[in-house]
Amino acid sequence: MKRFSFIIALVFAMLCSCSNTEETTSQTSNRGERRYIAQGNEQFAKGNYEDAMNSYREALKENPQSPEALFNNGVATMAVARERMIKGKKDAEQDSTTMKLMDEAVQSYSAVAMMRGRATPIAAYACYNIGNNYFLTEKLDEAEASYRNALRLMPNFNEARRNLRITQLKKQENQQQNKDKNQNKDQNKDQDKDKNKDKDKDQNNQAQNKNQQQQQQQQPQENMNQQTANSILNANENKEQGIRSRIDLQNRQRKGERGRRGKNW
Numbered sequence: 001m002k003r004f005s006f007i008i009a010l011v012f013a014m015l016c017s018c019s020n021t022e023e024t025t026s027q028t029s030n031r032g033e034r035r036y037i038a039q040g041n042e043q044f045a046k047g048n049y050e051d052a053m054n055s056y057r058e059a060l061k062e063n064p065q066s067p068e069a070l071f072n073n074g075v076a077t078m079a080v081a082r083e084r085m086i087k088g089k090k091d092a093e094q095d096s097t098t099m100k101l102m103d104e105a106v107q108s109y110s111a112v113a114m115m116r117g118r119a120t121p122i123a124a125y126a127c128y129n130i131g132n133n134y135f136l137t138e139k140l141d142e143a144e145a146s147y148r149n150a151l152r153l154m155p156n157f158n159e160a161r162r163n164l165r166i167t168q169l170k171k172q173e174n175q176q177q178n179k180d181k182n183q184n185k186d187q188n189k190d191q192d193k194d195k196n197k198d199k200d201k202d203q204n205n206q207a208q209n210k211n212q213q214q215q216q217q218q219q220p221q222e223n224m225n226q227q228t229a230n231s232i233l234n235a236n237e238n239k240e241q242g243i244r245s246r247i248d249l250q251n252r253q254r255k256g257e258r259g260r261r262g263k264n265w
Helices: 031-043 049-062 069-087 092-113 117-136 139-152 158-262
Strands: none
Touching: 031 049, 031 069, 049 069, 069 092, 069 117, 069 139, 092 117, 117 139, 117 158
16 A cells, blocks of 8 residues: 655745736736735745744735635645644644634635636645545545546646545555455354354253253162062062961961860860
8 A cells, every 4th residue: 555645735926926917917916915925935934834824814815816825825724733733732622723724724725626717727736635635534535536626627737646546545445444344243243143053052952961860860769669669569478478378377276176176075
């Protein structure tokens, strides 16, 4: 994956300044506007982004439709917002201010992106920087659309073409990661199902083993009861035989006595 570089193209006043021979010079530009833009460019080059932002806003007071002032104001305003983020200001008020600055920068870019004519190259840079901002906030579809708009306005814009390709690769990478993530989820679900099946199987096996153990415990008891019953029955039979033997003996003895008595008679 190529490393994405956030490139801000600062448009200097002389880059897109109007020619003094144009009839519309007095309408589209004036000395105050050019002076503030030049002042802002110097401040920006020194890293004084907030001062540069204020200078570009003064230029917009002189000419609210100045593409140079609008674009450079967006660049400086975004730089101030980024600087605040880097410094790690975390309280709610400062975070709100940072987001407001970023919104103002995008609004300036968006206003330039609608301009044509001599402002077309600046409009292309505005679309490019809008795309950069979308990319850094993970809005890849919007970033891709912005880079395409920049290329429509300026087909030889190599930086926009490169960042467009990087954005497309990033989207493919995210799609693959989401696909892998979903596959992992499905695998985890299948594993959970298998675990539940194994658990149910173990429970069934345990229940069967318990039943077998109970049956095995009951069988000796039943055998023991049968043995006991047989012993009792044998004892009763022996007892009855003993009783019958005694009765037979007594009967024989009585007959013997009767026989002897008869002889005496």
